[in-house]
Amino acid sequence: MANYNNRELIKVAYYYYKKGLTQAEIAEKMVMSRQRVNRLLKKAINENIVQIQIIDIDKYNLELETKLEEKFNLTQSVVISAMDEKNITSSLGIAGAEYLEKLIVKDDVIGVTWGKTLSEVANRLSYNNKLEAPVVQLIGGMDIAFTALQPDEITRTIAEKLGGKPYLLYAPAIVENKETKSAIMSDKSLKTTFENMEQCNIIIAGIGELSTNNTLYKQTQFNEKYIEHLLSRQCVGDIGFRWYNENGEIVEHDYKDKTIGYDILENKSNALVIGIAGGESKYKAILGALKGNYLDVLITDSDMAKRLIEE
Known part of the structure; x- marks a missing residue:
């Protein structure tokens, strides 16, 4: 190379x-080739003659986000700064809502699951009636005490915020036998909802961990027998009640054919799947979801991001 x-x-x-000035303008002004200008600019960076500083790069966890994206082949990741466990859900809800507000455009069809974090996303989302985006409930309802966490309530809230029609799934998440499921699935009133599940191009998903300490699993529907059976099959997490192990492999279990709703793990199609979850207890569930390539976007906290990167 020339000196x-x-x-x-x-x-x-x-x-x-x-x-x-552009490289072409500099080349003309200094009577040299564009290739030489390009080499000089690279040399200026390499020899620290030019030092590029990105303000607030640490504040926004950009390096953690990039490492997550590269390691797990994610389209994008959003990492919020770590905080105590009691505030993490609301902070993830804010981050999720902000991400969706920038992402969603007219003609998008949104699919949603359920959970505390998704409830926070729904509540934090700004109103934008011009989008007229339909929102589809992807999983059946549950017999739980917390109405705000019900998938139909989350679906209604997001649809109202986006000015679109909610497509609700008036059915339980899990039924007693396959015959009951078949009868529900053949109901004409639910046909439109099931058809719209296939049209979703954006799916907003909570990531559930399998834990006997989780208060939601102490409700009627999620009894001890259900949990023990899933634990015996080495399940660690779920997306919309579709369970997988720590390697991200789909688990066959006795409740699989009794679960009503969209199987996100097996029917990912072309939808952009956005997983929103954080907190220490979710580690195995999030890692399994990433290993299974079930997510395109992950929104999580910085402690979780560091742990996933170091894994």
């Missing part, structure tokens, strides 16, 4: 970074 004197190097860098 470039510092004056020439600094002048090219000054024209490019300070004056905003």
